[in-house]
Amino acid sequence: MSTPILEARGLVKTFGHVVGLAGVDLELHAGEVLAIIGDNGAGKSTLIKCLSGAYTPDAGQILVEGKPVEFHRPDDARKAGIETVYQTLAVSPALDIASNLFLGREQRLPGVRGSVFRMLDKKGMRDRAKQQVEDLGISTLQSMTQAVENLSGGQRQAVAVARAAAFGSKVVILDEPTAALGVRESAQVLQLVRDLRDQGMPVILISHDMPQVFEVADRIQIQRLGRRAAVITPKTHTPQEAVAIMTGAMVVT
Ligand SMILES: Nc1ncnc2c1ncn2[C@@H]1O[C@H](COP(=O)(O)OP(=O)(O)OP(=O)(O)O)[C@@H](O)[C@H]1O
Numbered sequence: 001m002s003t004p005i006l007e008a009r010g011l012v013k014t015f016g017h018v019v020g021l022a023g024v025d026l027e028l029h030a031g032e033v034l035a036i037i038g039d040n041g042a043g044k045s046t047l048i049k050c051l052s053g054a055y056t057p058d059a060g061q062i063l064v065e066g067k068p069v070e071f072h073r074p075d076d077a078r079k080a081g082i083e084t085v086y087q088t089l090a091v092s093p094a095l096d097i098a099s100n101l102f103l104g105r106e107q108r109l110p111g112v113r114g115s116v117f118r119m120l121d122k123k124g125m126r127d128r129a130k131q132q133v134e135d136l137g138i139s140t141l142q143s144m145t146q147a148v149e150n151l152s153g154g155q156r157q158a159v160a161v162a163r164a165a166a167f168g169s170k171v172v173i174l175d176e177p178t179a180a181l182g183v184r185e186s187a188q189v190l191q192l193v194r195d196l197r198d199q200g201m202p203v204i205l206i207s208h209d210m211p212q213v214f215e216v217a218d219r220i221q222i223q224r225l226g227r228r229a230a231v232i233t234p235k236t237h238t239p240q241e242a243v244a245i246m247t248g249a250m251v252v253t
């Protein structure tokens with residue numbers, strides 16, 4: 001097996017007496033969708049927050065392409081190519097699509113207009129945003145100058161995913177991306193996840209939606225009580241078995 005793009009070894013994270021992660025491993029390989037499932041409080045979000053720099057683990061190691069890294073803030077993870085879309089969407093409703101894609105990394109005009117007068121390269125950003133959205137095969141977004149507040153939930157999620165997948169990122173992590181969406185919009189986001197994977201971008205998908213997980217994931221990591229209970233695939237296990245492992249009714253050794 002090749003070196004994982006992203007790997008965690010023995011991650012521990014406690015909050016006072018509460019154990020969030022009790023020594024969790026994870027491997028994400030090139031071109032795969034890894035789903036993470038587990039009951040409420042199983043440690044899914046805590047795991048993601050450690051991988052995305054929002055939390056610093058108490059113990060354990062994170063490796064990107066085989067090299068140990070230390071993340072102290074989300075920006076550290078982003079610089080290492082790990083982009084996370086949190087369940088509470090980080091889009092700015094008042095801004096248009098292009099501005100959202102470039103939030104925090106705005107392009108300025110060349111020369112003194114950009115360096116001294118801090119003038120933004122709006123057209124350049126619009127063009128790159130359009131290209132990015134096209135490359136991802138997102139057909140639901142039409143004009144880059146559309147304000148995000150006017151978009152549907154699925155379209156907003158598409159903007160957040162497009163942003164995460166842009167700018168040289170190596171890994172995209174999605175925490176419950178369809179939780180607030182309708183059937184049609186969920187299907188669009190799932191298609192986007194597949195498109196990302198097919199373009200070689202590995203995706204970590206946290207979801208409670210078992211049919212969805214079995215439809216889109218290549219491998220499924222099951223978290224239980226702060227530990228990794230099992231890693232299964234949709235080919236080797238049924239959704240019923242996954243739920244049984246999740247709840248402790250079935251133990252995988
Ligand atoms: N900031 C925090 N302070 C204290 N305890 C926390 C904090 N974050 C998480 N925990 C605790 O750590 C454990 C794991 O929580 P986590 O949010 O990772 O679960 P989860 O698997 O994402 O659950 P859900 O499916 O409900 O989102 C829980 O017992 C939770 O109460």
Ligand SMILES: [Mg+2]
Nearest residue numbers: 041044045046
């Ligand atoms: Mg959670």
